[in-house]
Amino acid sequence: MTHYDIHSIRADFPILKTKVNGYPLVYLDNGATTQKPQSVINAITDYYTQINSNVHRGVHHLSQLATDAYEVTRRKLSEFINAAQDYEVILTNGTTHSINLVAHCYGKQFVKEGDEIIISAMEHHSNIVPWQMLCEEQGAKLRVVPINDEGELDMGAYQAMLNERVKLVSITYVSNTLGTLNPIKEITKLAHDHGIPVLVDGAQAIQHLHVDVQALDVDFFAFSGHKMYGPTGVGVLYGKEKWLDQMPPYQGGGDMIKEVRFEKTIYNELPFKFEAGTPNIEAGICLGAAVDYIKTIGLSQIALYETELLKYATKALSEIDQIRFIGTAKEKSSVISFLVNGAHPYDVGVILDKLGIAVRTGHHCTQPLMERFGIPGTVRASIAMYNTKEEIDLLVSAVKRAASMLL
Structure with missing residues (x-):
């Protein structure tokens, strides 16, 4: 090199x-959390000393500055993972939040009694428990792709599991325990051949590998800021527009609405439909500084x-x-x-x-x-x-x- x-x-x-x-x-x-460069630490201080304000809601100067900085991070993240549209990037609390959002919103919409969700034997609890909860609520079945003694997926077993009952495959890109790098592109293609969408837990991949969500063709991709040299309490859910449009909101409140009446509420457009309430503004803005730092190297x-x-x-x-x-x-x-x-x-x-x-x-x-x-x-x-x-x-x-x- x-x-x-x-x-x-x-x-x-x-x-x-x-x-x-x-x-x-x-x-x-570093698999638990990464340390922060001085540029990210400085960005935190700069936010609180120069532009601290709520976002998306104010016409005053500070609010506009904070909103612009927050949305700049969204654009940086979109470019970083090569999303087709900036609004396909949802800012969340982290990978766990992102996976739970999909389990709740996609699951309630598309998973019915007798359906199946596929995960693997090497998943983090955050990519197991939300699907267990969904399956219990909906009467669906959780299926687990086995691994060999080296810690590699049994791809033959995976292929055999794919059928019309499977409504989602949710799998890790890199195992947080084994370090195994899974063949996500192949996993996704095989699922798509059966019309099955794929979610990827990218928490242990985003800081180590170039991620191109369009090249991988994944339907959802989740990751956390704190594992890529950014702040805690902020993460990302990438979702293809076609799925995000069909999914109901995760939470109700401010920012995720377009119009509220006691009789009926009209939900906001993407990405705000999934971003209820005041976000972790400082962390969101400073995640942009972490992206910048990674790109400089x-x-x-x-x-x-x-x-x-x-x-x-x-x-x-x-x-x-x-x-x-x-x-x-x-x-x-x-x-x-x-x-x-x-x-x-x-x-x-x-x-x-x-x-x-x-x-x-x-x-x-x-x-x-x-x-x-x-x-x-x-x-x-x-x-x-x-x-x-x-x-x-x-x-x-x-x-x-x-x-x-x-x-």
């Missing part, structure tokens, strides 16, 4: 200068760097005799999950924390996946654009130390 200025990138993230227990912070919990550059780092980390950790990887798919992104010496993941995580290394331990909101592998959880190291080979070396050294202590 061409030159990737990791030192300059790291300098943009003030928290990376932190020390933990006297050790330099090695932050490898370039997703293609980020992807190349992270792929190289993932290979380096996998090879280095594999040389530890006591390690067992969970998730060894041929196509992976950003995540390494492992167990050490039969020790409980929590115990390993505590030792790593004492050495300044932040990883995630537990079931990672994928309890059915843990049951599939017969384990209580894993240690998960998840990488980002600002991690380094030197940090991976520190992780490997700390894991070796944990292995020796937990014999």
